[in-house]
Amino acid sequence: MPSPFASLPGAVVSADGPDAGAVWHYGNPVGEQRALEDGRAVVELARGVITVAGPDRLSWLNSITSQNLLGLAEGESSETLVLDPSGRIEHAVRVVEDGEQLWLLVDHDEAAGLLDFLQKMRFMLRVEIEDVTDAHAVLGSTKPLFALAAPRDQTASEPIEDFRTVVWHDPWSQVALGGHQYAGDDHDYSAWSWYETIVTRDFAAGLAGRAASDLLSVAGVAASEALRIAARRPRFATEVDERSIPHELDWLRSAVHLNKGCYRGQETVAKVHNLGHPPRRLVLLHLDGSDGVLPGAGTEVVQGEAVVGHVTSSALHHELGPIALAVVKRSADPTAQLAVRADGTEVAAAQEVIVPPSAGASAEVPRLPRLGAVTRPPRAAG
Template sequence: MSTAIDIAALDPASRDAGAVAHYGDPVREQRLLEEGVGLVDRSHRTVIAVPGDDRLSWLHSLTTQHLEKLRPGQGTELLVLSPHGHVEHHAMVTDDGTTTWLDTEPGNGDLLVYLERMRFMMRVEPVDVTADWAVLSLVGPGTDDALKSLGVDEELDEPDTLDVPGAKFAQGTQPPRPSTIYRVASLGDKSATVAKFGAGWVRRVGNGADLLVPRAEKDRIDIPRAGLWAYEAVRVAARRPRYGFETDHRTLPAEAGFTAPAVHLEKGCYRGQETVARVHHLGRPPRKLVLLHLDGIATDELPAPGTPITLNERAVGFVGTAVRHHELGQVALALVKNNVKDDAQLRIGESTAQIDS
C-alpha cells in the first residue's frame, strides 16, 4: 500500500482531520470506487451504541424516522431537528436485535449529550463507543464480491426507499416503516469472519456497504484502499448531502435532500414535525441542493464549506463540499435559494460557477 496522507497534514482545521486524504493517487482511487471496489477508512466518525428494551420506541419519538418497527438486521437514517424544524443532527442507524447503533459525523458528542438529556425513565443506555468500534466503507460496483471475500454469504438487497409523496398527499400513503431500509448482516456469524474480525456488522447502502468492526482490527481487511478525497468526490457527484457541509444552522430537511432517506412524512409528533409537514405540503422549500461546476475558480484553492455564493452581488447561498472529480472537474454541492435559475451566472468570490441542471 502507498503511503497514507492524513487530512490533518494538509488541512489541520478540517472536520475530517484524522482521516486519510489519499494513498498517493486520488484520481486512481476515484476510478477504483467507480469501476471496481475500494475500502475507505471512515473510523473518525462517532459511533454511539443504544442498548435497552425501549431503544426503538424512544428514538422513534425523538427523530424524523419511523423506527418502532425497525427489525433486527435492518438499518436506516434519521435526523434530529430543532423546535423550528432545522437539522441539528444526522445519523446512520443499524439495529442488531439488542442494540441500535448510530454512526454520525466526526466529533459529534452533542448528539450523545442530547440523547442522555432525553432519557427520562426509558430503558436505554446510550454510550459513545468510538474508541472501540470503527466505521469503514466499501464503495463501488464490486461491493458484493468484496463482501463474499469477507465471509458474508448472505445476499444483501439494495436499499428499499419509499417514494416521496407529492404535496398535500392523502393520509395512509406512507406505510408504518422506515422511509429507507438498509439490509444488514452480521460479521460475527461465520467462524472465519469471527476469527478475522471478532464481531460487527455490514450495512448495504447505495453503491456500497458500511462495515462496523472492532477498531483494533480495522487495518487487517485485505481490500484495496481509497482515501476520503475519493469518497467525497464520488459522494458529491452523486449529489448526496452531508450534515455540517451541505447544511447550516437553519437548513430544513427538504432543502438539503434528506427527506427520502431520513424523514417519514406520516409518523407521529416529534420535535420540528410541524415545520416538516408545512414545507412539504407547500411544495417549495426556501432553498435547494445543487451541483455547481467551478471551472471559473481563479485559484488552485477550492472554496471552503460555507463560502458565500452571490448573484448580482446579492448572497443567494453557500458552498458545501467542493472536490476535484476525475471526470467532472472542479465541482461542489451547494445550497442556494429556490428561485435561483439553473442558467444563473453565480459568483464565488472573484470566480464564476454554473449550476449543473
C-alpha cells in the first residue's frame, strides 16, 4: 500500500532492499537525522504487523521463542527471537502487550514467514493470529509520538484526535532480565531511546497532512538507520544471515532469557554461552571518508590480504561520519586496522569491538587433565 508520506515534497522512496516502499529521505538526510535524534521528527518504517489474541497468547509465544514473556504487563514491550533447532535466527520479533492482545512487529518482508510459522505452532492452544499490516502503519521516533504530533500552535490546527495507542519501546538501552551483554563498558547504551508506534492508515495519512502543512517534522529511513548503526543495534533484515546465532550480534542482551524453560534452539544458546565461543562477532567500523565511498551490504572486510567478514549495513552519521556494522570472524585481531573493499578501492576501517573474541565460555568449568596424561604430585622442598 502506497505511503502517504511518499507524496510529501522532496520524498525519495527506496526502490529495493528491506525498506522498499518507504521514504529514504526528503532531500536533507543529515538534517533529518539531527531532527530525529533530537526528538523533533518522525519516520514511517517498513514493518509488518501481526496480532495474537486469546488467553494462551503469552504462555504460547513464551514456549516457542527465546525471551521470557510470561507476565508481560499491559503496555510493556519486549523482544524475542525465533530460532531453528540449531540455534540460528529465523525471526526477530518486537513484542508489545496491550491488555487484550499481543502486537508483533517485524521487518516488512519477514511478516509472511513469521505468520506461517506461528500458524503451524498453534496446535490446540487458545490463540488467534492475524496479519494486520495492510490496516496499520508504524512510525518511529526517539520521543513518544504524541510529544511530536501535538499542535505547535493551537490556533493553527485542531488537536489530533485521541486514540488508543500501541507503542513498542525498544529494550536495547539496557540488559533485559535474564539476558547477558558481551560488549564492554566503552559505549553508553542507556542513551538509546527508540519508539515504534502502531497507528491506523487513516491516522498516518492525517499525520502526513500535518507534515505537508509544516506542523510536523519528518525524516526518512536513512536517518533512522544511521542512528541505529551508531547505537550498535542489530536488525534482522541487515545483520542476520542463514548462519547467524544471537551471541554473534550481542542479542542476548535484549532478546534472550538464559534461565527460562526449553524452546527450540535453546541448547545451542546455552552451550555457546557457557562452554564455547560464537564463530563470528559484530563490530562497528569507522570508515575513512576521504574517497567519499560508502560500502553497501555484503562488501568484503579484509585484514591485510585475508577476507575476515562483510559489511551488513552502513550510513553517513551526522557526527561520526561514515560508519558501518560488520560481521567478522572471531579470529580477526580486535586491535588490527581493517579495510573495506568497495568500488574497486580499499577504504580504511577502524574497528570498534562490540562482541569481543572472548565472548562465551561463561561457565566456570574446571579444565580436566588430558586423557592419558601423567600427573605427578608436587616435589617436596629440601
